[in-house]
Amino acid sequence: MASNASDAAPTSPAVSADSESSILEAIRTALFEEMARDARVMVLGMDVGRLGGVFRVTRGLQERYGADRVVDTPLAEASIIGASLGLAIGGMVPVAEIQFLGFTHQAFHQIGHQLARYRFRSRGRFNAQVTIRAPFGGGVRTPEFHHDAIEAQFSQTPGVKVVCPAFPDDAKVLLLQPIRDPDPVLYLEPQRLYRSVRGPVPAGDYTVPFGSSRMVREGKDVLLVAWSAAVHLCLAAAAELAKDGVEAAVLDLRTLVPLDVAGLTAAVQKSGKVVVVHEAPLTGGFGAEIVATIQQEAFGSLDAPVRRVGARDTPYPPGALEDHFLPTVRRIAAAARTTAEY
Amino acid sequence: MVEMLATDGTLTGSSPMSSEQVVEALRLMLLSRAVDERLIKLQRMGRVGVYGPVHGQEAAVIGSAMALDPQRDWMVPASREHPAMIHHGLPLTNMFATYMGNFNAAAIPEGVRLLPRQQSIGAQLPHAAGLAWALKLRRTGGVVAVYFGEGASSEGDFHEASNLAGVMRVPLVMLLINNHYAISTPVSGQTAASDLARRADGYGFPGFLVDGNDLLAVYATTAAAVDRALAGGGPTLIECRTYRIGFHNTSDNPKEYRQQNEVAEAERRDPIERVRRFAAREGYWSAAREAAVLDEIRAEIDTAQRQVEQLERPGPAAIFDHVYETLPTRLVQQRAEAIDDAT
Numbered sequence: 001m002a003s004n005a006s007d008a009a010p011t012s013p014a015v016s017a018d019s020e021s022s023i024l025e026a027i028r029t030a031l032f033e034e035m036a037r038d039a040r041v042m043v044l045g046m047d048v049g050r051l052g053g054v055f056r057v058t059r060g061l062q063e064r065y066g067a068d069r070v071v072d073t074p075l076a077e078a079s080i081i082g083a084s085l086g087l088a089i090g091g092m093v094p095v096a097e098i099q100f101l102g103f104t105h106q107a108f109h110q111i112g113h114q115l116a117r118y119r120f121r122s123r124g125r126f127n128a129q130v131t132i133r134a135p136f137g138g139g140v141r142t143p144e145f146h147h148d149a150i151e152a153q154f155s156q157t158p159g160v161k162v163v164c165p166a167f168p169d170d171a172k173v174l175l176l177q178p179i180r181d182p183d184p185v186l187y188l189e190p191q192r193l194y195r196s197v198r199g200p201v202p203a204g205d206y207t208v209p210f211g212s213s214r215m216v217r218e219g220k221d222v223l224l225v226a227w228s229a230a231v232h233l234c235l236a237a238a239a240e241l242a243k244d245g246v247e248a249a250v251l252d253l254r255t256l257v258p259l260d261v262a263g264l265t266a267a268v269q270k271s272g273k274v275v276v277v278h279e280a281p282l283t284g285g286f287g288a289e290i291v292a293t294i295q296q297e298a299f300g301s302l303d304a305p306v307r308r309v310g311a312r313d314t315p316y317p318p319g320a321l322e323d324h325f326l327p328t329v330r331r332i333a334a335a336a337r338t339t340a341e342y
Numbered sequence: 343m344v345e346m347l348a349t350d351g352t353l354t355g356s357s358p359m360s361s362e363q364v365v366e367a368l369r370l371m372l373l374s375r376a377v378d379e380r381l382i383k384l385q386r387m388g389r390v391g392v393y394g395p396v397h398g399q400e401a402a403v404i405g406s407a408m409a410l411d412p413q414r415d416w417m418v419p420a421s422r423e424h425p426a427m428i429h430h431g432l433p434l435t436n437m438f439a440t441y442m443g444n445f446n447a448a449a450i451p452e453g454v455r456l457l458p459r460q461q462s463i464g465a466q467l468p469h470a471a472g473l474a475w476a477l478k479l480r481r482t483g484g485v486v487a488v489y490f491g492e493g494a495s496s497e498g499d500f501h502e503a504s505n506l507a508g509v510m511r512v513p514l515v516m517l518l519i520n521n522h523y524a525i526s527t528p529v530s531g532q533t534a535a536s537d538l539a540r541r542a543d544g545y546g547f548p549g550f551l552v553d554g555n556d557l558l559a560v561y562a563t564t565a566a567a568v569d570r571a572l573a574g575g576g577p578t579l580i581e582c583r584t585y586r587i588g589f590h591n592t593s594d595n596p597k598e599y600r601q602q603n604e605v606a607e608a609e610r611r612d613p614i615e616r617v618r619r620f621a622a623r624e625g626y627w628s629a630a631r632e633a634a635v636l637d638e639i640r641a642e643i644d645t646a647q648r649q650v651e652q653l654e655r656p657g658p659a660a661i662f663d664h665v666y667e668t669l670p671t672r673l674v675q676q677r678a679e680a681i682d683d684a685t
Binding site: 183 | 378445446447448449450451452457458462465467468469471472473474475476479480482486498499501502503505506509555664665666667668671672
């Protein structure tokens with residue numbers, strides 16, 4: 001997978017106070033900091049060591065922490081995850097990279113049947129302190145499978161948490177926490193935002209409770225609910241709508257499991273009009289869960305039917321056609337306008 | 343094929359096990375068969391859900407387990423190795439609780455170096471490779487022994503785990519219990535190869551084919567693999583060729599897919615009988631001693647069964663325990679609803 005390999009290898013983790021960084025740099029910083037903090041933390045996956053990953057996220061880690069702790073594995077997803085569970089039982093803290101989320105299907109049983117259930121099956125004797133990092137999402141003309149947004153499938157595997165940052169500060173903190181979390185976490189990296197979104201990243205340790213959403217734009221006319229890269233599509237749509245005097249709020253869920261039901265409900269109660277946006281195909285997407293939650297928790301506050309904007313219910317098309325498949329700023333703005341005017 | 347003990351109990355070479363070890367192995371084999379009988383009986387009475395007996399595979403399972411040090415080594419079972427698990431430190435009561443539907447009481451006690459039974463065929467193999475990798479990284483010593491069947495050798499997890507274990511050169515002993523049947527599918531339906539042990543060649547580590555009904559051969563081969571792993575020599579694959587005399591589980595009827603003469607031949611090669619003959623010839627086993635051991639075993643089984651029967655059965659709240667360390671809000675609500683529904 002082609003990517004910008006021109007980043008200089010970092011000689012030290014970025015620890016300066018509140019530096020501006022990209023999402024990619026924030027992830028790398030979190031890994032450097034956690035590996036320095038805890039000698040049990042190790043990074044494993046395909047091409048993560050010598051190369052520093054196909055996106056260079058892990059660049060510099062192997063030089064710093066050695067080939068025992070930053071390990072290039074064979075090309076075999078199920079054993080990357082399955083071995084991570086064994087490593088965790090043996091006292092290590094694995095951060096496993098699956099090169100692209102679409103390829104977690106080759107490891108789905110190890111995630112859904114094994115990692116997710118090991119604490120439960122062993123009645124608490126063993127826990128799976130494993131973080132799975134996986135880039136995903138479209139918009140960058142990747143080959144087939146490299147973009148699939150299958151996050152909803154992991155909301156059906158109780159025991160696993162699903163984290164999906166959209167900003168550099170969250171990219172860091174929401175990775176620090178999974179590494180320290182005694183339970184398995186799937187950490188989804190928005191590949192189209194890796195280098196394009198920059199922002200402040202607090203230095204050192206800080207925490208955000210899992211299951212706390214963040215209002216990233218206020219607006220009184222309509223609420224757009226999203227996660228990961230779709231948050232930025234919603235912000236772009238909100239900017240378009242503002243030109244016509246429609247004020248859209250944007251809620252970034254940040255984690256799907258656990259879901260911030262209270263935060264979502266409060267935002268819906270304030271707005272009364274809601275559009276849910278995601279990059280996954282519409283049918284059965286996690287948006288359906290959001291809409292079901294909204295109608296149960298805030299039915300009385302709704303002033304319009306809740307709309308969803310997702311990808312089309314087709315297989316992911318070749319890159320040249322992906323704009324016809326993915327949610328676009330135009331489609332989101334249109335849905336928001338219809339909802340606001342309802 | 344590695345063989346030491348003939349069906350008539352005559353030994354080739356010297357015994358790798360002491361007389362005390364052979365007696366302990368016999369006790370475990372007899373215990374295993376008595377547990378089979380009891381749990382099948384309880385299943386027929388509706389007090390056990392489903393049970394898969396070990397019958398026929400005792401030498402493979404127990405001979406390998408006895409080559410491990412429970413204080414040092416980890417055991418990663420599939421599902422038909424309970425005598426090995428008991429030898430490794432799982433209390434018989436916990437084993438009975440597994441089948442009598444009390445999952446809290448079935449838990450592996452703290453300090454016992456044993457992973458839970460695995461119902462997803464072959465999925466334990468990458469866990470074992472990872473665990474062995476951790477032992478190597480942390481230089482804690484010890485090896486990991488993982489059990490799986492010839493059916494599991496068809497799974498992708500077998501390939502991925504073997505390959506990874508070879509690349510990382512981890513201290514892993516892979517015990518392939520070839521009992522000839524994966525439910526109804528004979529080994530000829532799993533592989534066109536005549537010998538599963540040779541698969542190890544493809545992963546760059548040694549593989550051995552052993553008479554899985556020969557306690558001493560299984561023990562000696564496993565002990566050598568443990569020594570090799572402890573010395574940093576990496577993984578070993580051991581195919582223990584045995585035969586599942588019993589049914590796959592209590593829901594299965596093997597008469598629908600195999601000939602009785604085949605089973606009769608397996609019974610002639612019974613793994614317990616040849617150890618019994620060997621030990622008797624060596625002068626430390628007799629019908630009287632066996633009768634005394636069986637009395638102890640029956641008492642042990644009665645106690646385990648009674649202890650499980652006296653336990654409080656888990657209620658609705660138990661399904662919410664150990665999902666996460668800290669229960670998320672939604673599950674707190676669902677837990678309250680489940681408790682409410684049940685009262």
